[in-house]
Amino acid sequence: MKQNTLSYKVKQYLMFGGVGTALFLCVVIAPFLYGLYLTLTSWDGVSKAKPFVGFQNFAAAFQDTTYWQAMGRTLIYSVFAVILINIVAFALAYLVTSGVKGQNFFRAGFFVPNLIGGIVLGYVWQFVFNRAFVAIGKALGGSSVSLLATPNGAMFALILVSVWQYAGYMMLIYVAGFMSVSKDVQEASLIDGCTPAQAMKNVTIPLMRSSFVQCIFLSITRCFVVYDVNLSLTKGEPFGSSVMAAMHVYNQAFTYRNFGLGQAEAVILFLVCAIVGVTQVLVGKRGEVEA
Amino acid sequence: MTENERAARNKKIAHVIMWIVLLLLFICFIFPFILVVINVFKSKVDIVANPLSLIGTRKGFTLDNFPAAMEKMQFWKVFGNSLIITVTATILTILVSSMTAFVIVRNGRWKFCTLIFSLMIASMVIPFQVLMLPLVSIYGGMLNVLNHRITLILMHVGFSVSMAVFMFHGAIKTNIPLALEEAATIDGCSRWQTWWKVVFPLLKPTIATVGIINAMAYWNDYLLPSLVLTEKPLYTIPIATQAFYGTYSTDIGLVMAALLLAMLPILILYVFLQRYIVEGVASGAVKG
Structure with missing residues (x-):
């Protein structure tokens, strides 16, 4: 039969999947492999020569204290942001599925920050922090220094804005989770004498475990490589105290022209992010239950 | 009581x-x-x-x-750029990845297809930061094709292909029975006609989801466009906002107008398509 010959299959593949596969290989796989090669060179991004230096860049990356400071900061930021995003998103999902009036309107409203890019959101919040909160602070007789002008304040601002930005998105996943838990099971637990809080803790939440795993994975992988909001809200200020890992990588490569070192640091960031994310999913999936 | x-x-x-x-x-x-x-x-x-x-x-x-901010950030120009890039890239993503998913599903036992599909799934965990440097040095330094809209469009498509193929793969595998295609073949359709007249129209819900998710991502993306399009006439809305803020940050009235202008198009669209956007994102998020 002609449909089983290799040349027929190849022709079919190229006709349907040729463009997609080519773009994927050119934009993702080729740069990824080339990037791994770049970590082994001390290229400045401009000159023709790409001196081969072996693993020196990784050694340098491990000694780059500003990088590890940025990494530590990213870790602290991610822990707070991920926990708060998920608490807020879960609470919102609970409220908008409880059957109150206008719940679809609220659901749509909480999603609005996700429609707008991080750059614009960062500038909007910069105005809120630098002008509006300062004005409120003055009116209440407090200090007139913007939160963004202090290192801890800038971190707090980044966390707050990230929670605000992503909670609406994660809410949608939790809403789908709430919908998937059948009403029968909940009613059965109530008839068996659970209080609503116990039913939530012992029945609904365990059944929604996959939603939690997914939301936590998504928020970890997003928080770890936060860049847009970092750039527009704090720009790494004051005194570089809010430079996150992704911004450090960008600066290392494009501002200081250390392509090899920057790429090595990007690869380390990727590995840390992948290890944390995958571990979380594996641990989370293990305890999944079904009704 | x-x-x-x-x-x-x-x-x-x-x-x-x-x-x-x-x-x-x-x-x-x-x-x-x-x-x-x-x-x-x-x-x-x-x-x-x-x-x-x-x-x-x-x-x-x-x-x-408003008029001052519109003139200074060349609002209609950057709006047009964003619109062309978003629309073209979204349509291309839908066509290219649904077709790739189709051929992968229907040749499921061929090792080559399995390999490509696994590569795509695995690549989804790679953050953009790992790819941006090599991307700039390959397409800027070696091939010198930066600063063209089409380069950005193709890159956008290339980055979304894996996720979109994954979603179309699931939809075709579970919702399109093979018998339907066989019937079309017996009725005299070529593979190409079977695809366009039978399978593609049945994928509408997934097309909507993939389209909405990617259109929003393209419209709002900052980092990739800022690396690819460095010339002012090519700026998209996020880059123009950033450039505007850099120049006029003290002129706070203008900044407010620029920020509102940057948000307005998608907010207006949201008022009309709110239900579809929320549903599309929700189903995409749950599948992904």
């Missing part, structure tokens, strides 16, 4: 409390947007004097910020 009546009354009270909590949260959520909207109609002196007042006390209500 009977037991039932009391339960009903308690439930009603609980609903009212939840509604009030929701309303307060909602106001917190849109507070930044409200601030932008009230300040965009004030002049600079009034914003500096009191960013919380509804109407400026010194110069009153003004519309002057």
Whole structure:
């Protein structure tokens, strides 16, 4: 039969999947492999020569204290942001599925920050922090220094804005989770004498475990490589105290022209992010239950 | 009062409390947007004097910020750029990845297809930061094709292919019975016709989801466009906003107008397509 010959299959593949596969290989796989090669060179991004230096860049990356400071900061930021995003998103999902009036309107409203890019959101919040909160602070007789002008304040601002930005998105996943838990099971637990809080803790939440795993994975992988909001809200200020890992990588490569070192640091960031994310999913999936 | 009546009354009270909590949260959520909207109609002196007042006390209500901001950020130009890039890239993503998914599903036992599909799944965990340097040095340094809209469009498509193929793969595998295609073949359709006339139209829900998710991502993306398009006439809305802010950050009235202009197109679209966008994103998020 002609449909089983290799040349027929190849022709079919190229006709349907040729463009997609080519773009994927050119934009993702080729740069990824080339990037791994770049970590082994001390290229400045401009000159023709790409001196081969072996693993020196990784050694340098491990000694780059500003990088590890940025990494530590990213870790602290991610822990707070991920926990708060998920608490807020879960609470919102609970409220908008409880059957109150206008719940679809609220659901749509909480999603609005996700429609707008991080750059614009960062500038909007910069105005809120630098002008509006300062004005409120003055009116209440407090200090007139913007939160963004202090290192801890800038971190707090980044966390707050990230929670605000992503909670609406994660809410949608939790809403789908709430919908998937059948009403029968909940009613059965109530008839068996659970209080609503116990039913939530012992029945609904365990059944929604996959939603939690997914939301936590998504928020970890997003928080770890936060860049847009970092750039527009704090720009790494004051005194570089809010430079996150992704911004450090960008600066290392494009501002200081250390392509090899920057790429090595990007690869380390990727590995840390992948290890944390995958571990979380594996641990989370293990305890999944079904009704 | 009977037991039932009391339960009903308690439930009603609980609903009212939840509604009030929701309303307060909602106001917190849109507070930044409200601030932008009230300040965009004030002049600079009034914003500096009191960013919380509804109407400026010194110069009153003004519309002057809009024309100035529109001219300085070349709003229609960057809006057009964003629109062309988003629309073209979204359509291409849908076509290219649905077709790739089709051929992969229907040749499931061929090792080559399995390999490509596994590569795509695995690549989804790679963050953009790992790819941006090599991307710039390959397409900027070696091939010198940066600063063309088409380069950005193809890159956008290339980055979304894996996720989109994954979603179409699931949809074709579960929703399109092979018997349907065989019937079309027997009726005289070529593979190509079977695809366009039978399979593709049946994928509408997934097409909507993939289209919405990617269109939003392309419209709002900053980092990739800022690396690819460095010439001013090619700027998209996020880059133009950033450039504008860099130049006019002290002229706070203009900044307010620019930020509102940057948000307005997608907010207007959201008013009309709100249901589809929320549903599309939700189903995409749950599958991904």
